[in-house]
Amino acid sequence: MKELSQACGEDLLCEPQSIIMKIRKLVGQHPNELAIACPHQPADLYGCKSLPMEASVDQSAPPHLRWSYQTLDQTVNKIKQRFMAYGSVKTTLLFVFCENQVESVIFTLVAYSLGWIHVPIGPEYLCNLEEVQRMITSVMASLEASNAVFLANNEDTAQKLDQLDVSGEDLKVCCGRCSYPWITFDSLMEYSDPPPELQRVGVASNELSVFFTSGTTSLPKACLIEPMLWFHGLELSLTLGSLELGNLVGVAPPINHAFGFICTMMPLLRGASIVLVGPRFSPQGMIRALIHEKCTHAALVATMLFGLEQMIEDESFETPYLKSLIFAGMTMRPSLVQRCKQVLGASTIENFYGMTEGVFVSTGPLEDLSTTVLEDVVTTGRPISGGQVRVCVVGGRSPVPTGITGVLHFSGPSLINRYLNCESPDFYESDGNSWFVTGDRAVMDDNKQLYVVGREKDxxxxxxxxxxxxxxxxxxxxxxxxxxxxxxxxxxxxxxxxxxxxxxxxxxxxxxxxxxxxxxxxxxxxxxxxxxxxxxxxxxxxxxxxxxxxxxxxxxxxxxxxxxxxxxQSFDSISVLNPFQRLTQSVLTVWSRLLGIQASHLDIKAPISQLADSVLMLSARARIRSETGRSVPLSQWLTIRTIEDQMKTLDALEGEQRLNDLEGTFKGLNPRSLGVNDIVHLGEDENAFNMTKEVIEKNITAQGLSWEDVQNVFPCTDFIQILCRSKVINTWNIRTAILSKKASAEVKCSLLISILLAIAYKECRI
The missing domain is CATH 3.30.300.30 (ANL, C-terminal domain)
Incomplete structure (x- = not known):
């Protein structure tokens, strides 16, 4: 008997640690080591000193921002102290409308230092101001926030934010030039000599962020997460959790989304360096960053790989220092894995599956990811430490046997238990744990490896x-x-x-x-x-x-x-030349539209089996009948070899099978009543046809319909009936047990007797 599709990650053996405490510890241990590089930002940004590039790197490239752990920490402290001078309130929301730039990292750490709630939103969301207004309003209301701070990446973003209805007393900061009521990031950096009481501020108790789901079918949903719980489970499972001093991670995914955020923050908790390859992804920017900064690791999604592939093919770039790739956001195929190695030359590849709700599964770094494949899908791995997964029946919560496709469910400390701004039935309790229905189709093999194969709704x-x-x-x-x-x-x-x-x-x-x-x-x-x-x-x-x-x-x-x-789109009108030409044009039009091939390109002498399967043959038959008023028995239709033979067969029809008058057929109605030859599963049995017709007419008459309205009849024979009829088994009966709650034995007995009597009475009447 097959095992059920459920698996657990490794146990979490220690308590999660504060992000700010870990950063401060690293600042003390490695103050002058590179923390963050931004090739798209100036080396002297905000008057801060950048570390020099290595002598072996091409010096023709302009200098850019390269901050040490100490510089990053000093900047965070300056901003934090300035905010405290304004009057820090614990229930403040810090909305960050930035791209991949150093300010995004600074304000994330500032929020955690002050105990504020960090809310990153991509500036591109502002193309829909109404949606952003609802996002901000719903989060403010859900968290009962009394104050908000806004950070805009430039003046254009600031002007768009000014069109929103937000509190007039909120503090607004812009990374570029701006006008009142906005203040510049530069002005915050000018603040110096903080009072002694501000220098003694400790670490805030809460480190919280709100991330929004992608919202492919609805408004983005708000997820309140504790990042340290994410990183606690991820550290033992991901490539990023084993980084060390001297490793550089090229980050291309946006920081305001879960994957980009994880790939940005986790290296900083390990003493490694991050390279934000650009404000947003570009193949040229990423290649330059990987080469000039000598990146050892890179985080990508599939669409980025395609761009890099073309770039490298055109200009023959090499990335000799790259050791490992972390991929997310796709169903991985073996061919994609091979292209990764060919294009970027990484020795290990990790397939990371994640959702903003805190669902995480990963393979960890593997030298040959393509060896673990199921039906051309590369494994997604196992749940992260502390996590659990189940592959359940569609619409249910029971795990399916291994090898059977179902819907992925997840549970673990990283998981949120609800959305802030809406209710969802996808969250539920089971066995004392919170679970989430991901909506992704998945299958688990006998080795408990998970394979995510697509979205159920797609x-x-x-x-x-x-x-x-x-x-x-x-x-x-x-x-x-x-x-x-x-x-x-x-x-x-x-x-x-x-x-x-x-x-x-x-x-x-x-x-x-x-x-x-x-x-x-x-x-x-x-x-x-x-x-x-x-x-x-x-x-x-x-x-x-x-x-x-x-x-x-x-x-x-x-x-x-x-x-x-x-x-x-409707079928093009057909000029009536002569009956056969008209028929030929109609058949060609149907096949052309079904196959998406111009009629002039159709080879009517080619075997239809090379163009279509049986389902497409059924579609063609139905459309030709609607278009021409002509039809042949289905059993005969499926044996016709070519489109040319179909034309000849249809042309040879006589009597009821041939109706030249097309009036009314475009309405989708049969031009004639179904006959015994039209219902293929009856095997041309006249008695079976008459019985079928009688039963159908009896049921549709009350709806004002007649046999002339019936388009087609086909069986819905179930699995058990097929086995019994073919004598694979003689009989198969199903017994159902119903578990009742809060009912005494007397009540149950009484109900059972009532049901049995009702069934017996019904059978007697029949």
């Missing part, structure tokens, strides 16, 4: 089979020509299959390229995965892919645009 159900969009996207991304199109797969409606894969691309690719993409998918994944259409952003009326401020694709929004576009 699944495309095509003809009863589940298609994972990321599988299609990953195969297309392996070719640079396809990758440049930024292909994203969503579900499209289909009258037969239910849903089919549709690919949205940034610009028109040309039919040759589209055919290459179809061939790539067909050869690697099978006919069912072949996209039914490639739709450009321009066709959808979009200038760019809909994204959250965090940069994630909003699949639901994209799907909505695709649905509206496809519904607006």
């Amino acid at each position: 699944i495309i159900v095509c003809g009863g089979e589940k298609i994972v969009p990321s599988k299609i996207e990953d195969f297309l991304a392996q070719t640079s020509q396809f990758q440049a199109l930024e292909p994203h797969v969503v579900a499209g409606e289909d009258i037969v299959a239910g849903e089919v894969p549709i690919v949205v691309i940034r610009f028109a690719a040309g039919h040759d390229v589209e055919n290459q993409m179809r061939d790539t998918i067909r050869e690697n994944l099978g006919a069912r995965y072949v996209p039914r259409a490639f739709i450009t952003l321009k066709s959808l009326g979009l200038r760019q892919m809909p994204r959250t401020p965090a940069g994630k694709i909003q699949k639901e929004e994209l799907k909505r645009h695709v649905t509206e576009f496809r519904r607006s």
